[in-house]
Amino acid sequence: MAKITYIEHTGKEHVIDAPNGQTVMEAAVKHAVPGIDADCGGACACATCHVYVDPEWLAKTGEASSMEQSMLDFANDVEDNSRLSCQIKVSDALDGLVVRLPKSQH
Amino acid sequence: MSTGEIKRVIIIGAGQAGGETAQRLRQAGFDGDITLIGEEPAPPYQRPPLSKAYLKGEYDMDRLLLRPASVYAEENITLLTSLRAVWIDRANRRVRVEGGRELPYDVLVLATGAKPRKLPLVGADLDGVHLFRTAADADALRPRMVSGAKLVVVGAGYIGLEAAAVARQLGLDVTVIETAVRPLARVTSPEVAGFFLDEHTRQGVRFVLGGQPALIKGRDRVTGVALSDGADVPADIVIAGIGVTPEVALAQQCGLAVENGIVTNRQCLTSDPAIYAIGDCAARPIVHFDERVARLESVHNAVEGAKIVAAAITGGKPHVEEAPWFWSDQYDLKLQIAGLFQGYDHIVLRGVMADRAFAAFYYKGPKLIAVDAVNRPAEYLGAKMLIQTGRTVAPSELEDESRPMKEIVAAAR
Numbered sequence: 001m002a003k004i005t006y007i008e009h010t011g012k013e014h015v016i017d018a019p020n021g022q023t024v025m026e027a028a029v030k031h032a033v034p035g036i037d038a039d040c041g042g043a044c045a046c047a048t049c050h051v052y053v054d055p056e057w058l059a060k061t062g063e064a065s066s067m068e069q070s071m072l073d074f075a076n077d078v079e080d081n082s083r084l085s086c087q088i089k090v091s092d093a094l095d096g097l098v099v100r101l102p103k104s105q106h
Numbered sequence: 107m108s109t110g111e112i113k114r115v116i117i118i119g120a121g122q123a124g125g126e127t128a129q130r131l132r133q134a135g136f137d138g139d140i141t142l143i144g145e146e147p148a149p150p151y152q153r154p155p156l157s158k159a160y161l162k163g164e165y166d167m168d169r170l171l172l173r174p175a176s177v178y179a180e181e182n183i184t185l186l187t188s189l190r191a192v193w194i195d196r197a198n199r200r201v202r203v204e205g206g207r208e209l210p211y212d213v214l215v216l217a218t219g220a221k222p223r224k225l226p227l228v229g230a231d232l233d234g235v236h237l238f239r240t241a242a243d244a245d246a247l248r249p250r251m252v253s254g255a256k257l258v259v260v261g262a263g264y265i266g267l268e269a270a271a272v273a274r275q276l277g278l279d280v281t282v283i284e285t286a287v288r289p290l291a292r293v294t295s296p297e298v299a300g301f302f303l304d305e306h307t308r309q310g311v312r313f314v315l316g317g318q319p320a321l322i323k324g325r326d327r328v329t330g331v332a333l334s335d336g337a338d339v340p341a342d343i344v345i346a347g348i349g350v351t352p353e354v355a356l357a358q359q360c361g362l363a364v365e366n367g368i369v370t371n372r373q374c375l376t377s378d379p380a381i382y383a384i385g386d387c388a389a390r391p392i393v394h395f396d397e398r399v400a401r402l403e404s405v406h407n408a409v410e411g412a413k414i415v416a417a418a419i420t421g422g423k424p425h426v427e428e429a430p431w432f433w434s435d436q437y438d439l440k441l442q443i444a445g446l447f448q449g450y451d452h453i454v455l456r457g458v459m460a461d462r463a464f465a466a467f468y469y470k471g472p473k474l475i476a477v478d479a480v481n482r483p484a485e486y487l488g489a490k491m492l493i494q495t496g497r498t499v500a501p502s503e504l505e506d507e508s509r510p511m512k513e514i515v516a517a518a519r
Contacts, residue, residue: 022169030174032181034133039409041152045433045442047487067440067483073512074487106428 002095006033006051009103018090024099025049025085035101042086047071048105049085050078054098061088061097077102109421112212113138116201118191118356119217122405123385125150125172126412127215128183134420141184141209143191143201146240149175154405156244157268158435162275163248167241194360196378213380215415216357216368220350220386220403225260229322235344238265250343253277258331258341260319262289264434266347267302271436274309281312281339283319283331292349295447298466298478301459302436309437314339352387352401365389367401373424374414382418384411394429394493395446406431429493431486442483444490445476454501456485465489467504474498484511492518 006014006028018027028036028049037048044067053061058081064072068087072078085099115131117124120142128142128150144150151170159165168174178185186203193202200208222237224230236247251257257273259266262284273280282289289306290299303313318334322344330340352367363369363377367389374382374390385408389401406428413425432443439462450468457464465485468476474497477489488511492498497518503509 026169030171030177032129032133032173032177040405040433041154043154043433043435044440044483046431067481070482070484071487073484074491074515 002090002092002097004028004090004094005096005098006036007098007100008033008035009101018094020091022090023086024051024088024090024094024097027090028085033101035105036085037105038086040086044068044071044084044086047075047084050075050102050105051083051085051099052079052102053081053083053088054100055081057094057097057099060093075102076104076106109419112136112419114141114210114212115139115215115419116141116143116209116211116213117215117217118143118201119219119353119385119387120144120146120150120185120187121217121219121385121408122150122152122172123219123408123411124215124217126409127217127384127415128178128185129173129181130412130416131419132181132183134416134422136416136420138212139184140182141186141211142178143186143189143203145188145190146242147188148241149173149178149185149187151241152405153239154433156241157238157265158272160241161244161248161251161269161272170241191356194356194381196360196381199380211380213382213419216376216381216383216387217385217408217411218353218356218387220352222346222350223348225319225322225344225346225348227319227322229324229328230346232322232324232328233326234324234328234342235322235346237346238269239350247343247345251276251278254279255342256340257281257343257345258283258339259345259347260284260331261347261349262286262291262313262315263347263349264290264293266345267306268434268436269345269347270306270311271309274306274311275437278343280310281314281341282306283314283317283333283339285316285318287316289313289315294443294478295450295453295466295468297453297455297459298480301464301480305437305439305462350386350403352389354387357383357387365399369399372397372414373418374411375418382411382415384408384415392430392446393427395448400446402430404430404432429490431490439480440483442479442486443477444479444486445474445493447476447478450475452501454504456504456507457482465504467501469498469501472498488512488515491515 368383463481479486
C-alpha cells in the first residue's frame with residue numbers, strides 16, 4: 001500500500017491509498033481523479049495517462065522503458081520527469097509519492 | 107428537449123460504453139438521475155484483457171473493473187446488474203425490464219453491445235465449445251486452458267489469435283481454423299497478416315487456412331472438429347472466434363432505424379431524438395473515415411460514444427473526435443493500430459518484419475489513412491496524430507529510418 005498524491009493542473013490535490021501491484025494510473029482512474037484518461041486501461045496503447053513525477057521520487061519510480069519513452073515523445077508538454085502512469089507499479093517503496101498532472105492528455 | 111429539461115437518463119448496457127457514459131455525465135456536472143442497466147452480474151469492466159492478461163490469470167476481476175463497485179452509489183448512479191431491459195415504449199418514454207417494472211426516461215442511451223456469433227454447426231452446443239465475449243466466458247475457459255490440452259480456435263481474427271497466443275504460452279496444443287486463405291483477413295493487409303501467421307507458426311500454432319468446419323464432433327463433450335474436406339482436428343476445447351453481431355433487438359422492437367447496427371448521426375443520435383446509441387451496437391459517420399458510416403468494435407469507439415453523448419446531454423462543448431485506434435497483444439508483440447485501413451491502395455513499410463518491430467502505413471492516394479505498428483509505438487502515435495489532423499507525409503520520408511518519427515511528424519503538412 002502506498003499513499004499517492006495526485007495534483008491536478010489547477011492545483012487541486014487527491015490523496016489515494018493505492019494497493020501494491022496496481023499501477024499509479026489504475027489507482028487514479030478507480031478513484032476518478034480528473035486529468036488521467038487512460039483510455040486503453042493500461043495497455044500502453046494510448047499515452048493518455050501522462051504525469052510528472054515529483055523530482056525527489058524519480059529514483060524510486062525508475063526509468064521509462066524505451067516503449068514508454070517513444071510514447072512520451074508524442075505527449076504534450078513533456079518534461080524530464082514525465083512518465084506514463086500506467087507503467088509505474090505501486091509498492092510500499094512509493095508510499096508518499098507525489099505526481100502532477102498535465103493541462104491536457106490530448 | 108433542451109439540456110436543462112433532462113432529468114432522467116437511462117443507459118441500457120453496462121459495458122465500457124455504458125459505464126463511461128455514466129461516469130462522464132457526472133464528470134460533466136449532470137445532476138439528474140442516471141440508471142445503468144446491465145445483463146452481466148459485474149459492474150462495467152474492460153473486455154480487452156479477457157483474451158490477454160485475464161485469460162492468462164495475471165489479472166483478476168477487480169482489476170478489470172472500470173471503477174470500483176462502490177463508486178456508483180457514491181456518485182448516485184443507479185446500477186442495476188443481472189437485469190435485462192425487454193421493451194422500450196418510445197411514445198411514453200419508458201423502459202420495461204425483466205419482471206415487468208417500468209422506468210421512465212427523458213433520454214435513453216443504448217449501449218447494448220454485441221453478441222459473439224455461435225458456430226453454425228451441429229455440435230456447437232457441446233460442452234467444451236466456448237464463445238468469447240464476457241468475463242463469464244473467460245472464467246469458463248480458464249480452468250480448461252491447461253498444458254497439453256488440445257485447443258481449436260475457429261476464426262483467425264484478433265480475439266482468436268490472442269487466445270491462441272495465450273494458449274501456447276500456457277502449453278496447449280493449438281490449431282487455428284480459418285475459412286479465408288489468410289488470418290486477419292477482415293482487419294489488416296496481407297503483408298501484416300503474413301507476419302502474424304509466421305509468428306504464430308513459429309510459436310507452434312498450426313493453421314488450417316481455407317478450412318471449412320463442417321461439424322463439431324463429440325457425444326457429451328467436444329472431441330474434435332470435422333472439416334468439409336474430410337479431415338478431422340482433435341479438440342478438448344473449441345473457441346469460436348468468428349465475430350459478433352450487434353445487439354439490436356430492442357432498437358428493432360421500438361422501430362429505430364437499424365442496418366448493420368443501430369443507425370445514428372455523428373452525434374450518436376438515433377432516428378428518435380430522445381435516444382442515443384453508442385459502442386459496438388451502433389453505426390455512425392466516422393469523421394476520420396471520410397464520414398463513411400461504420401460500426402467500430404473497440405475501446406476507442408466505446409469511449410468516443412460516451413464523450414459525445416455526455417457532451418450532448420449536458421450541453422457542453424461538443425467532443426472533438428479522435429482518430430480510431432486499436433491494439434492487440436500477442437506473445438511479446440504489441441500491435442497498435444490507428445485509422446481505418448479499408449480502401450487503401452498502397453502500403454509503405456518502415457523497418458523490417460524480421461526484426462519484429464516495424465510499421466505498415468496505409469495510403470489512399472497521397473493520403474495516409476492508417477497504420478499497423480508492431481512494437482513501434484512512435485510510428486503508431488505519430489501516424490495517429492497525422493491522421494487526426496488530416497496531414498500526410500511522403501512515403502519516402504517514412505521509409506528513411508534515419509529520420510526519427512517525431513521529426514517526420516513535425517515537418518508534415
